Amino acid sequence: MPIDRKALVQRHNPHLTAYDLDAPLSVGNGEFAYTFDCTGLQTFLPTTIGSTPLCTMSQWGFHSYAYEEKLDQSNLAKELFPLQDRTIGYMTEEKNQEALFERLRINPHRLNLARLGFDFLQDPSHIHGIDQILDLYKGIAESSFVYENRTFHVETICHPSMDQLSLNIETSSLEKGDWDLLLSFPYGSHLIDASNWHAEEKHRSHLEKISPSLYRIERSLDDTRYLVDVLLSEDARLEQKGAHVFAISSPTKDLQICIRFSQTVEDVPPPSFEATKKASQKAWEHFWQTSACVDFSKSTDLRAFELERRVILSRYLTAIQCSGSLPPQETGLTCNSWYGKFHLEMHLLHAAHFPLWGQPQLLQRSLGWYQKILVSARKRAEEQGYAGVRWPKMSDVKGNDSPSSIGPLLCWQQVHPIYYAELLRKVGVSAHDLEAMKEIVFGTADFMADYVQWDELGQRYVLGRPLIPAQENHHPMDVLNPTFELAYWQWGLETAIAWKKRFHEEVPTKWNHVAQNLAMLPVSSDRSVYLAHERCADTYTTFSTDHPSLLFAYALFPSKKVDPSIMSASLDAVLASWDFDGMWGWDFPLMAMTAARLGRRKDAIDLLLMDKKKNTYRSNGHNAQLPNTSLPLYLPGNGALLLCIAMMVGGGGIGFPDDGGWVVESEDFIGCEM
Numbered sequence: 001m002p003i004d005r006k007a008l009v010q011r012h013n014p015h016l017t018a019y020d021l022d023a024p025l026s027v028g029n030g031e032f033a034y035t036f037d038c039t040g041l042q043t044f045l046p047t048t049i050g051s052t053p054l055c056t057m058s059q060w061g062f063h064s065y066a067y068e069e070k071l072d073q074s075n076l077a078k079e080l081f082p083l084q085d086r087t088i089g090y091m092t093e094e095k096n097q098e099a100l101f102e103r104l105r106i107n108p109h110r111l112n113l114a115r116l117g118f119d120f121l122q123d124p125s126h127i128h129g130i131d132q133i134l135d136l137y138k139g140i141a142e143s144s145f146v147y148e149n150r151t152f153h154v155e156t157i158c159h160p161s162m163d164q165l166s167l168n169i170e171t172s173s174l175e176k177g178d179w180d181l182l183l184s185f186p187y188g189s190h191l192i193d194a195s196n197w198h199a200e201e202k203h204r205s206h207l208e209k210i211s212p213s214l215y216r217i218e219r220s221l222d223d224t225r226y227l228v229d230v231l232l233s234e235d236a237r238l239e240q241k242g243a244h245v246f247a248i249s250s251p252t253k254d255l256q257i258c259i260r261f262s263q264t265v266e267d268v269p270p271p272s273f274e275a276t277k278k279a280s281q282k283a284w285e286h287f288w289q290t291s292a293c294v295d296f297s298k299s300t301d302l303r304a305f306e307l308e309r310r311v312i313l314s315r316y317l318t319a320i321q322c323s324g325s326l327p328p329q330e331t332g333l334t335c336n337s338w339y340g341k342f343h344l345e346m347h348l349l350h351a352a353h354f355p356l357w358g359q360p361q362l363l364q365r366s367l368g369w370y371q372k373i374l375v376s377a378r379k380r381a382e383e384q385g386y387a388g389v390r391w392p393k394m395s396d397v398k399g400n401d402s403p404s405s406i407g408p409l410l411c412w413q414q415v416h417p418i419y420y421a422e423l424l425r426k427v428g429v430s431a432h433d434l435e436a437m438k439e440i441v442f443g444t445a446d447f448m449a450d451y452v453q454w455d456e457l458g459q460r461y462v463l464g465r466p467l468i469p470a471q472e473n474h475h476p477m478d479v480l481n482p483t484f485e486l487a488y489w490q491w492g493l494e495t496a497i498a499w500k501k502r503f504h505e506e507v508p509t510k511w512n513h514v515a516q517n518l519a520m521l522p523v524s525s526d527r528s529v530y531l532a533h534e535r536c537a538d539t540y541t542t543f544s545t546d547h548p549s550l551l552f553a554y555a556l557f558p559s560k561k562v563d564p565s566i567m568s569a570s571l572d573a574v575l576a577s578w579d580f581d582g583m584w585g586w587d588f589p590l591m592a593m594t595a596a597r598l599g600r601r602k603d604a605i606d607l608l609l610m611d612k613k614k615n616t617y618r619s620n621g622h623n624a625q626l627p628n629t630s631l632p633l634y635l636p637g638n639g640a641l642l643l644c645i646a647m648m649v650g651g652g653g654i655g656f657p658d659d660g661g662w663v664v665e666s667e668d669f670i671g672c673e674m
Contacts, residue, residue, distance in 0.1 A: 003295045003667055005288050009137045012312040014620050016132040019044070019124035021051040022632065023620040025134045025141055026334060027156055028320030029283075030365065032058045032163035032261065033333035038130045040143030040154030040167070041181070043117035045193075050629030052622070053193035055112040057333040058163050059324045060263055062108040062340065062397060063188030066222040071107060076100055076403060081466040081476070084453055088384050090466065091403035101403050108396055109190035110329065110340025111221070113261050114228065116165070119182040119247065121147060136316050139284040140277065158320075159276045160283035164260040166276035171253050181257070183230070185244040188221050190339040192630060205244045214269050217246065231258040231270045287319060291358040292669040294649050301661035303609050306617075311645055313621025314638035315357070321635055322350040323362035326369055326397065332635050341394050341402060345413035345470070348556075349586050349636035349643070352419065355427040356646035358668050363420060364433065370417055370440050373399025381447050388446025390414065409468040409476045411451070412485050415492035417444050419556070422495050427670045438503060445496035448489060449510045452518070460519045463489060470549035471532055481519045482533040487553035487561050490518050521553065521561050529570040540573050545582040548574045548591065555593040556643075568598050575603075580612045585623040585637025588615045589644035596647070596654040605657055608644060 014025060019038045026035040035054050037044050042054040064071070077097055078089030094101040121127060129146035141156040151172040158165060171179060186195035187203045196202075203221040210216050210229075215238045217228040230238055232248065233256040241247045248257060260270040271279070294311060296304040321332025327347040331337040347366070354362040370377075370391070376399040377389035384390065392401035393410050401408055421437040452461040462481050468474060469482035493515040500507045522534035530550045532539040539550065551571060554562045571594060588607055596604040609615075613626040615637075623637030648654050650669020656662040 003293055003665055005293055006137050006285075008293060008295055008297075008308075009288050009312055010135065012309045013136055014132075014134045014313070016619065017130055019127075019130060020619065021046040021048060022624070023618045023622070024052050024054055025132070025620055026317075026320060027134075027139060027141060027158035027165075028333055029158055029160050029162075030320060030323035030362070031325065032158060033320055034156070034158060034165045035334050036141070036143075036156055037117075038124070038132050038143060039118055039121070039127070039145060039152070040132070040141055040156040040169075041117040042115045043121050044124055045115070050627075050632055052632040053112075053195075053335040054115070055194055055333075055335050056114045056116075056165070056261075057110060057194070057335075058113060058261055059326050059333075061111040061113050061224075061226070061261075063111040063221050063224045064107040064109070065103070065188070067103065071100075071103055073104060073400065076104060083385075086385060088466070090408040091401065092405050092408055094403070094405070105394075105402050105404070106190035106339045108340070109188065110194055110336055111188045111224065112186055112194035113219075113226065114259070115182075115184045115186070115195075116167075116259065117182060118152075119180045136312065137284055137288060139280040155273075155277070157273075157276050157280050159260075159271060160279050162260060162271070163262060164258060164270055164276065166258045166271075166273045167256070168273050168277075169250075169255045169257070173253070179250065181248040181255075182241075183217075183228075183238075183246040183248060183259070185217075185219060188224065190336065192336050194336045194340065200243045203244065205240075205246075207238075207240050207246065211269075225263070227262050227265060229260045229262070229266065229270050231260075231272070232256070233273075287359075292356070292646070292650060293667050294645060294669075295665040296662070298663035298665065299661060300663075301605075301657075303605070304662065307609060310617045310621065310638075310641060313617070314641050317621050318350065318353070318635060318639050318642065319362065322639060323354065323365060325365050327351075327366050327395075328635060330636060331631065331633050334633055337631060338394060341396055343394050343407075343413075344391055344416065345393060345410060346586075346636045347413070348416045348419060350639045352423060353639055353642035353646055355423050355429075356650060356670060357642065358670055360424055360427055360429050364424070364429070367417075367420060367437070367440075369399075371436070374439065374443065376400065378443065381450075386447050387450040388448070389440075389443035390447050390451075391417070391444070406468050406472050409466055410470070410472075411463070411467060412470050412488060414444060414448060414451075415488045417441065418492045418495050418499075421499070438499070441496055441499050445493060445511060446508070448493055448496075449508065449514045452489070452514055455519070458519070459517070461514050461517050462519050469533060470552070471543070471547045473543060473546045474533065474536070478533075478535055480534040481522050483521050483530045483550040484552045486519060486521055487559040488556075490515065490561055491557050491559060493518075523566060528566065529573050530566055540577040544574075544577045545579040547584060547587050548578055550574075551594045552590050554597050555590040558597060564598055567594065568600070571595060571598065571600070571603070580610065581614070583612065583614055585614050585625060585634045586640035588612070589637075589640035593644050593647055593654075596644075599654075601655055601657045602659065604648065604654075605662070608641070 079093035080087045127145045132143040134141045143154045153170045155168040187199040189196040206218040215230040236250045256273040258270040296308040322328040327342040329342045381390040393407040394402040466476035467479045522531045592604040592608040622633035625631035
């Protein structure tokens with residue numbers, strides 16, 4: 001019998017009956033998102049450190065501060081590191097150039113486009129009777145509450161293909177007179193809430209009435225410009241109350257409002273609330289019905305319901321936050337992390353699951369961006385003395401890397417585009433789409449083959465200094481042959497070679513030579529366990545914190561370089577020695593993938609659901625990185641969970657425990673053994 005997908009999804013609808021500043025809900029479409037409180041609006045801006053800001057964000061909504069001197073990366077002095085035959089400069093040194101270093105990091109930053117909330121509420125203690133449900137199957141939030149003996153009901157919806165918020169608001173009576181909403185606009189900020197509410201003079205909000213029910217607000221902040229079209233129901237009105245504050249009033253007991261954000265003038269009004277509601281219902285039903293699904297409801301393991309909840313909420317959250325035209329920042333379109341910039345090493349963990357769940361187009365949306373920054377990626381490699389293209393780590397929209405003591409020295413993001421391309425090939429995307437990835441794959445491999453260094457004494461190629469691995473607590477001049485990166489390099493080059501042959505092109509001699517002579521994975525002196533890198537004998541003591549990335553050489557792909565018995569012993573050593581509270585949300589799913597590939601299915605589930613601070617999933621589905629107050633949500637954790645489930649249930653076929661506690665019903669996973 002087919003899985004009842006609607007019932008499966010809706011049994012995990014978030015349902016809130018009290019104000020919870022740790023679990024605001026969001027509606028969105030991958031390009032735009034609106035995060036709101038228990039009123040269905042952004043009425044109560046949280047002030048507690050570590051709470052989730054309430055923002056309205058888009059993929060195009062970025063801002064840069066205005067300075068007297070134009071920001072120019074070429075003015076930043078680079079730290080020089082020795083290579084075998086030359087020195088190489090990286091943007092890693094802040095000393096004596098602190099101001100420029102910081103400005104290049106924080107600009108551009110993502111912008112909070114607007115705040116919309118009730119204006120008659122003072123604080124959450126003034127309301128009661130809260131009843132809020134987000135219907136995941138329809139993409140519609142319904143929020144009810146009582147204020148001064150008046151009941152309010154709010155429907156909150158995002159249009160599935162426009163940067164538009166639509167709301168229907170009803171109240172039980174008008175005994176207290178008119179009721180208003182406030183539409184407010186902040187100046188830009190690089191901080192977590194992306195908002196500066198104390199700089200009125202630095203930006204402009206100009207109101208124009210287009211028709212009796214349509215208003216347009218033109219926004220300008222330094223070099224950033226955007227438009228806000230506001231469509232109101234009959235008899236409602238919009239009035240300017242301050243430099244950047246607008247009141248929306250209704251003389252009746254109900255109000256419909258549609259707010260569309262855009263960079264250019266639109267010729268037609270925003271779609272109505274009813275049109276938006278129908279479009280949302282249709283789009284979300286299609287999302288859930290045409291992709292893979294997994295049902296754990298017949299399992300007797302007491303953790304099954306929680307795992308199913310995490311899966312369903314993670315699918316919703318990554319769809320609205322991580323499926324857009326740009327790689328997502330680690331907090332998506334909810335709030336700013338690292339100033340709103342995106343980290344390319346995390347792109348895989350955000351979005352690689354989409355093809356395995358039958359939705360390759362949701363990954364493909366962002367892959368065109370790599371094509372757009374090819375020129376800058378090629379220039380970066382050339383400036384550093386390498387062939388091919390080198391992808392940035394912490395990037396802005398234009399592909400500019402950001403200065404950091406760590407970021408420019410990471411390299412594991414380099415292989416990701418090959419992983420995406422191979423993933424798409426294996427799930428059967430069109431030949432045309434694969435052709436479009438060819439230049440990216442080959443340019444990536446050209447750099448990889450040139451980046452390694454020839455060790456004359458050992459007659460091998462090595463990944464050597466300066467390099468910081470995924471486990472970022474190593475000094476760049478100490479690292480030699482980090483286990484995960486070395487295995488990933490081997491897999492990436494061999495995959496690129498196969499692509500060359502598939503397209504009937506000659507394989508570069510250098511690619512073959514590197515692939516055939518890349519160093520072996522580093523092991524301990526007694527050859528019992530893998531090391532973090534070749535010079536790290538104290539992997540399981542001094543360095544037993546942060547990401548246990550040595551295990552990941554057998555997580556994302558079944559590396560031919562890995563000895564399963566040594567990897568199994570390494571997993572045991574990590575379980576015995578590692579600081580699990582110092583891990584990150586995506587570490588747990590990747591460790592689970594390694595355990596599953598090793599046939600350790602019980603360990604896989606135990607790792608996936610381990611009760612640790614950074615493996616928590618709040619009632620809204622967000623993977624909070626407690627006690628890190630700067631990351632009240634962390635989408636790489638959600639995406640890694642879905643990648644792990646897809647490989648355990650579907651394509652990887654590496655399964656759940658066979659102890660009788662798990663009954664796993666699944667549909668439409670695409671077979672894909674990476």
